[in-house]
Amino acid sequence: MGAGPAVHKIMKDFEGKVKLVVKHYPYQYRDFSHIAAEAAMAANDQGKFWEMHSLMLKKSPQLEKKSLIKYAQDLGLDVKKFTDSIETKKYSGIIERDKKLAKSMDLYNTPTFFINGRMVVGNRSYEYLRRIVEEELKNAKK
Amino acid sequence: MQRSSAPLIAPETRPYFCVVFFVACISFILISGVVFAGTLEPIKPSPAPIDNPQTDEKIELGKKLFFDRRLSGDGTMSCATCHIPEQAFADGQDISMSYPTTKNWRNSPTLINSGYRKFLFYDGRAQSLEEQALFPVMSAFEMNRNLDFVEEVIRGVPEYVADFKKVFNAEPDRKKMAMALASFQRSLVSKNAPLDRYLKGDKRALSKDAIKGLIIFTGKAKCADCHYGATLSDDKFYALNLPENTDFKDDAGIAATRRFVAKISGFKEYRDLNEDPGRYLVTKNKKDWKAFRTSSLREVSKTAPYMHNGIFKTLDEVIDFFDRGGGEGNKSLKPLDLSSEEKQYLKIFLVEALTGEDIVIKLPQIP
Known part of the structure; x- marks a missing residue:
């Protein structure tokens, strides 16, 4: 399930008030975590980041290239474009940059949220995130 | 009753x-x-066992170990990952966080006032903080660290060797690590x-x-x-x-953890287990199911x-x-x-x- 549903609902309920920035942090000891991050970005190019994100969480650990291409097909993506993107590691620069950022912040767990600087480690419910977002919005108005 | x-x-x-x-x-x-019913009593300093008295140096050493990710197999988790100081030393999740690629099956309890407890863990499988401290470190779905290995890792850190010498007048080993961790936890009082x-x-x-x-x-x-x-x-x-938590009813990761814990607890029908037997896994007494x-x-x-x-x-x-x-x-x-x-x-x-x-x-x- 992952963080997707709760984050989606936050973005919907606080539309125009909250900006979402996603950073990648593929787990260092999983063989397919890097290519999965590439796949998420390749799907993002075609407007289906979260769909791919959710599907990969559901199908994990089947995340090798062949499976990812099948998922792209299932999501109705342009498979050639998607495959080119993951084969050329189009987003490796961005993914490496994000990893470097996470390490510089001494982060080790995913997902980790920063809500106006407040760190929340681990998957959270909508209610949990909503409470913090509301507090931060209130603080921002002061 | x-x-x-x-x-x-x-x-x-x-x-x-x-x-x-x-x-x-x-x-x-x-x-x-x-x-x-019993009476309510004000909190006092946690009682420490005779063979592990509280000292400032020992609490400080325990605190270092508590926050040190060396205690987990892949270096991503410390005790503080699931016992977060800002969350009253719990983690705010229904089911506690787990070692990467695995799932936990129970909630993370607060450590505040844990020094008073006669039994630790929801099923009471430990009877002192010293006994409790290393369970999560070696648990496959928590920190997943081999204890023989972690002893050698800690012995390879000069600052730790000096700290253990100062606190225990001895080299680091698992027992003393547990004693220091217990002392830190015991210091967490309302x-x-x-x-x-x-x-x-x-x-x-x-x-x-x-x-x-x-x-x-x-x-x-x-x-x-x-x-x-x-x-x-x-x-x-x-x-x-x-009731069982329906959010996790069909979660294969949690089911694996449940069967694993039941298996290592000597529960013969572990493969068919689809609920948490609680204290029963410790005592095998029917009343504890x-x-x-x-x-x-x-x-x-x-x-x-x-x-x-x-x-x-x-x-x-x-x-x-x-x-x-x-x-x-x-x-x-x-x-x-x-x-x-x-x-x-x-x-x-x-x-x-x-x-x-x-x-x-x-x-x-x-x-």
Whole structure:
């Protein structure tokens, strides 16, 4: 399930008030975590980041290239474009940059949220995130 | 299990309830099976075992180990990953975080006041913090670290070698690591909770509504039958027949963890197990099937979600569960028939009286 549903609902309920920035942090000891991050970005190019994100969480650990291409097909993506993107590691620069950022912040767990600087480690419910977002919005108005 | 009304020794009511308590004691002797409520007590410093006295240096060493990710197999987790200082040393999740690629199966309890507990973990498989400390380190779904290996890792860090020499006059080993971790945990004690001030005689420490809640807590709601003493827990085990958390019913990762724990606990039918047997896995005693330790109620406002499987997200849900008389078929509880007003007072007591000051600790420099 992952963080997707709760984050989606936050973005919907606080539309125009909250900006979402996603950073990648593929787990260092999983063989397919890097290519999965590439796949998420390749799907993002075609407007289906979260769909791919959710599907990969559901199908994990089947995340090798062949499976990812099948998922792209299932999501109705342009498979050639998607495959080119993951084969050329189009987003490796961005993914490496994000990893470097996470390490510089001494982060080790995913997902980790920063809500106006407040760190929340681990998957959270909508209610949990909503409470913090509301507090931060209130603080921002002061 | 039949229970009498709960006596309370509170400042303005002490003489009256002393009498009730005496009567209840007599009843207990005469009528087998009758349980009476205990009294609430102010918190004191956690008692330390004779062979592991508290010292500042040992607490500091334990704190370093507590925050050190070297204690996990892949270097991503420390004790603080699931016992977060800002979350009252719990983690705020229904089911606790887990070692990457695995799933935990129970809620992360607060460590505050853990030094008082006679049993640690929801199933009480450890009887001291020293015994408890290394379980999560070696648990496959928590920190997943081999203890022989971690001893060598810690021995390879000169700062730790110096610290262990200073604290124990010995080299680092698993036993001393556990002792230091236990000392740090034992230092986490509720601070200046309104209930403590009230029990020590400050009648203004609780609001009128909280006092009404306290009377319900110790009376009609019978909470103090099991939640008494300094931690508000009797350290006993009850099968309240909580529902399984449906959010995780079909979670293959949690099912694997459940079967694994049952398997290493010697439960023969572990492959077919689809619920949490609780204390039974420790004792193999039929009466302990799905029984879990009475939780402390101190700092309860900061430690949601509640129960061993995080099934209740709010105190209202918890109060409703007990008001209904617990889960289907349980023999420990009976319906309470509380009014909505009484439930509100009860909640006010739980939130207002039992919440101490935040424990703010200076994060250690990890060597």
